[in-house]
Amino acid sequence: xxxxxxxxxxxxxxxxxxxxxxxxxxxxxxxxxxxxxxxxxxxxxxxxxxxxxxxxxxxxxxxxxxxxxxxxxxxxxxxxxxxxxxxxxxxxxxxxxxxxxxxxxxxxxxxxxxxxxxxxxxxxxxxxxxxxxxxxxxxxxxxxxxxxxxxxxxxxxxxxxxxxxxxxxxxxxxxxxxxxxxxxxxxxxxxxxxxxxxxxxxxxxxxxxxxxxxxxxxxxxxxxxxxxxxxxxxxxxxxxxxxxxxxxxxxxxxxxxxxxxxxxxxxxxxxxx
Amino acid sequence: xxxxxxxxxxxxxxxxxxxxxxxxxxxxxxxxxxxxxxxxxxxxxxxxxxxxxxxxxxxxxxxxxxxxxxxxxxxxxxxxxxxxxxxxxxxxxxxxxxxxxxxxxxxxxxxxxxxxxxxxxxxxxxxxxxxxxxxxxxxxxxxxxxxxxxxxxxxxxxxxxxxxxxxxxxxxxxxxxxxxxxxxxxxxxxxxxxxxxxxxxxxxxxxxxxxxxxxxxxxxxxxxxxxxxxxxxxxxxxxxxxxxxxxxxxxxxxxxxxxxxxxxxxxxxxxxxxxxxxx
Numbered sequence: 001x002x003x004x005x006x007x008x009x010x011x012x013x014x015x016x017x018x019x020x021x022x023x024x025x026x027x028x029x030x031x032x033x034x035x036x037x038x039x040x041x042x043x044x045x046x047x048x049x050x051x052x053x054x055x056x057x058x059x060x061x062x063x064x065x066x067x068x069x070x071x072x073x074x075x076x077x078x079x080x081x082x083x084x085x086x087x088x089x090x091x092x093x094x095x096x097x098x099x100x101x102x103x104x105x106x107x108x109x110x111x112x113x114x115x116x117x118x119x120x121x122x123x124x125x126x127x128x129x130x131x132x133x134x135x136x137x138x139x140x141x142x143x144x145x146x147x148x149x150x151x152x153x154x155x156x157x158x159x160x161x162x163x164x165x166x167x168x169x170x171x172x173x174x175x176x177x178x179x180x181x182x183x184x185x186x187x188x189x190x191x192x193x194x195x196x197x198x199x200x201x202x203x204x205x206x207x208x209x210x211x212x213x214x215x216x217x218x219x220x221x222x223x224x225x226x227x228x229x230x231x232x233x234x235x236x237x238x239x240x241x242x243x244x245x246x247x248x249x250x251x252x253x254x255x256x257x258x259x260x261x262x263x264x265x266x267x268x269x270x271x272x273x
Numbered sequence: 274x275x276x277x278x279x280x281x282x283x284x285x286x287x288x289x290x291x292x293x294x295x296x297x298x299x300x301x302x303x304x305x306x307x308x309x310x311x312x313x314x315x316x317x318x319x320x321x322x323x324x325x326x327x328x329x330x331x332x333x334x335x336x337x338x339x340x341x342x343x344x345x346x347x348x349x350x351x352x353x354x355x356x357x358x359x360x361x362x363x364x365x366x367x368x369x370x371x372x373x374x375x376x377x378x379x380x381x382x383x384x385x386x387x388x389x390x391x392x393x394x395x396x397x398x399x400x401x402x403x404x405x406x407x408x409x410x411x412x413x414x415x416x417x418x419x420x421x422x423x424x425x426x427x428x429x430x431x432x433x434x435x436x437x438x439x440x441x442x443x444x445x446x447x448x449x450x451x452x453x454x455x456x457x458x459x460x461x462x463x464x465x466x467x468x469x470x471x472x473x474x475x476x477x478x479x480x481x482x483x484x485x486x487x488x489x490x491x492x493x494x495x496x497x498x499x500x501x502x503x504x505x506x507x508x509x510x511x512x513x514x515x516x517x518x519x520x521x522x523x524x525x526x527x528x529x530x531x532x533x534x535x536x537x538x539x540x541x542x543x544x545x546x547x548x549x550x551x552x
Contacts, residue, residue, distance in 0.1 A: 016546050063549070066380040070543045091382035102373035102550065104296070106303040111296070118292020119381035121285035148303070164377075 004080040006172055006204035007042040007065070013073035014060050014228075034060040036228040037074065044079075044171075047198055047205040048233075049219035051212065051252060057228040058208035059098075062176045065206070066096055078172055092120070095170035099177040101157035105150040109140065109160045112149060113167060120168040127167075134163045138193055155186030162193055166201070173197060175207045179214060187214075194218055212248040222248075226256040289383035293391025294398070297361070301399065312403065319349040319411045322474070340505060342417050346408070347500050348473040354404040354431065355438055355464055355493060361396035362442030363460040365389060366449040373550040385539065386532055389446065393439035401431065421507035429510050430499035433520045437492035440527025441467070447538030450547055467493050492523045 014035045020028045035057045042048050052058045063069045065076060067087040076083040078090045103112045110131060117127045135142060138159045149157060158178065165173055175194065179187040191214060197203045209215050215222050216236045223233035232239055232255065236248055245251035301308060326341035365388070369375040378388075405428075412419070445463045449456030470484045471477065471493035477485055488494045499516035502508035510517070542548040 060546075063376070063546075066376070068376055068380055068543060068548050069546060070540065088382050088384075091380055094380070096377075096380070098376070100373055100550065102377060104300065104372050104374060107296075107299050111299045115292055115296040115299075116377065116381070118295065119289050119378070119383045121281075121288050121382075123288050 004044075005041045005077070006044045006046065006079060007040075007206065008077040008080075009041070009061075009074070010039050010076075011074035012038040012061075012064065012071055012076055014057075014064060014069060015072050033228050035064070038225075038228070038230055039074075040223065040230060040233050042204055042206065044204055045198065045202060046221070047194075047207060047219045049207045049209060049215035049222045050225050050230075051209065051215055051222060051248075052225035053210075053256075056225045058225055059176055060228075061225070062096060062098075062174045062206070062208055065090075065172075065174055066094060067091055093170060094172045094174060095165040095168050096174035096176065097158070097161045097165050097178045099180045101149075101154070101161045103149045103157065103160065106148050108146045108148060109135070109152070109163075110145045112160065113164055116164045117167050122167070130167060131163075134167050137166070137196075138163045139189060153186075155182050155189070158182060158186065158190060159193075162190065166197065169201070171202070171204060173203045173205045175205060175209075177209055178207075180210060191218060212252065216248055224252060224255050231255050285382070286384055286387040289381075290387045290391040290394070293388060294395045297392070297395040297399070312407070315353050315407055316410055319346070319353065319407060320414060322346075322349045323411060323415060339417050342415060343419070343505055344501060345474055346411060346415075346417075347504060348497065350404055350408050350411070351431075351493065351497055351500065352468055352473055353407060354400050355468065356461075357400045357403060358393075358396045358435065358438045359442050359445055359460050359464045361399070362389070362392050362439060363446045363449065363457055365392045365446045367457045370449065370453060370550060375548065375550055379539070379548055385536055389443050389532065389535060390439070392446075393435075393442065396439065396442070397432070397435045400435070401428070404431070419504060422504040423507050423509060424504065426508060426510045426513060427500045427503035430496060430503060430513060430516060430520070433517055433524070434492050434496035434499075436524030437520060437527045440524060440529075440531035441492075443528070443531025444534045447535045450538045450542040453547065467491055470494070472497055490523070492520055492527070495520050495523075 012035055013033070015031045015033050017029050018032050020030060038057075038061065040048075050058050050061065060069065064071060065078065065083060067083060067090055071084055078093055081089045081093070083090050104115070107115070113131050113134075114124070114127050117130070122130070132142060132145075135145060140156065140159050140163065144152065144156070149160070152160070162178075178194070179190050182190065194205065194207070195218065198205060205218075207215065207219060220235070221233055222236055222239055224231040224239070232242060234242070239251045240246065240248065243251040243254040245254055323342050323345045326336065326338050326345055329336060330338050366375065369378050441463070445460035448459045452459070470480065470487040471491045472480070472488065473493070477488040477494060480488065495516040499513045499520075502513055502516065539548070
């Protein structure tokens with residue numbers, strides 16, 4: 001299995017139909033390319049970061065690999081399994097953490113985690129033993145395990161999101177802006193946890209982020225995604241060299257002609273976030 | 274003979290199925306006071322309907338008040354039951370979208386059949402208990418006589434008809450995937466249309482011919498007729514075979530059809546990027 005790439009994406013395309021302004025009857029429909037012929041390979045155990053503005057296609061890539069979208073062309077394989085032909089087999093290998101923690105807010109962390117675990121074939125006996133272990137691993141106080149999710153801070157909720165992903169022992173972990181909106185301390189805790197997952201759980205990690213320092217600190221290689229196209233995919237040093245920049249921010253600006261502070265691509269192109 | 278890998282897959286599906294039921298029980302417990310408030314509303318709504326019979330008599334009309342009250346009671350209770358089944362099955366998408374968990378649930382390795390049937394199983398368990406309680410509370414508020422009613426037989430008819438209702442519920446559950454804003458309301462429209470052609474408060478013979486034709490393919494027609502036969506006339510399960518076999522046939526068609534419709538809708542949502550929290 002080690003000879004098979006963890007992720008192999010070839011010429012992957014995804015388009016969305018958007019309606020221009022005006023009434024439903026008069027509004028013109030147009031196809032907007034979210035991903036335009038994306039190709040890359042990830043080896044097992046690798047951490048790859050994708051940098052891009054909102055609407056650059058990062059979330060579309062994560063959702064395609066999560067089997068939540070169907071492609072319009074090209075292919076994607078996870079450990080040699082076709083994502084679009086055999087989605088169920090891929091679903092057993094993949095889990096994700098996104099920018100929003102996304103839980104049943106009235107239910108407790110224990111209830112939410114049990115619910116998620118059932119979908120991956122874990123019965124009550126197994127989860128009773130495993131959930132406290134995982135919560136300890138992510139540094140979640142056990143005495144708060146029965147409080148409603150809505151009473152927990154955003155940082156705490158994101159820890160539960162990480163626990164949910166880890167509970168199913170994914171060999172491919174998709175992280176879609178996992179630290180966006182977190183306070184500095186929570187952000188560092190989440191980043192430490194991502195490192196632990198790589199070191200101790202043999203996970204391959206695809207990290208989509210806005211945060212250049214985070215990308216550089218965690219990833220082996222960094223890709224810049226701009227208007228659905230992958231402009232480069234190499235180490236941070238190689239990117240700086242390629243774009244004649246001292247910092248990754250400057251390299252990003254030189255590569256795309258835009259900074260993160262500029263208007264979101266999303267609003268210009270009509271690609272969903 | 275089941276091979277070990279098939280046994281493992283079956284076990285995973287059963288655990289996933291039970292997980293759906295378990296999650297809904299957690300939610301009912303967490304929203305217990307809202308459930309109680311909603312139950313009181315349903316009781317009040319049902320009472321406004323069943324008192325119509327006494328109202329007509331008080332206005333000078335001539336009718337068998339006891340029988341008409343029970344006819345209306347059964348209609349109102351079945352309406353409530355059907356509404357609950359549709360609501361819970363439709364929440365397969367609507368509630369998950371609202372909570373933001375929809376992407377996690379739809380990327381999980383569980384078959385859509387186990388997922389939807391899990392929702393249906395919970396809907397039936399909760400619906401039957403709630404309906405029995407509603408019937409008991411409203412009946413206790415009225416001075417009606419049930420004579421030789423066979424409540425067990427009525428319960429059997431209700432359970433058999435639930436299979437058809439789950440199948441139709443699966444078809445309406447897909448609507449919030451296609452239209453996040455209005456899909457759930459369209460489910461209520463389907464419920465209303467189903468009951469209007471099924472003789473919810475009147476015999477289907479009073480309907481125009483084209484509606485009577487539709488009543489033949491509506492499972493609610495046989496549910497209402499079966500329950501009325503059992504409660505008003507004490508009909509046993511074997512005596513209600515003419516009501517039961519159409520329910521079995523419709524259920525046998527509705528569930529696979531509902532699954533096929535839902536899968537089609539899910540594919541559409543995946544193609545158009547609708548399978549996400551914000552719609």
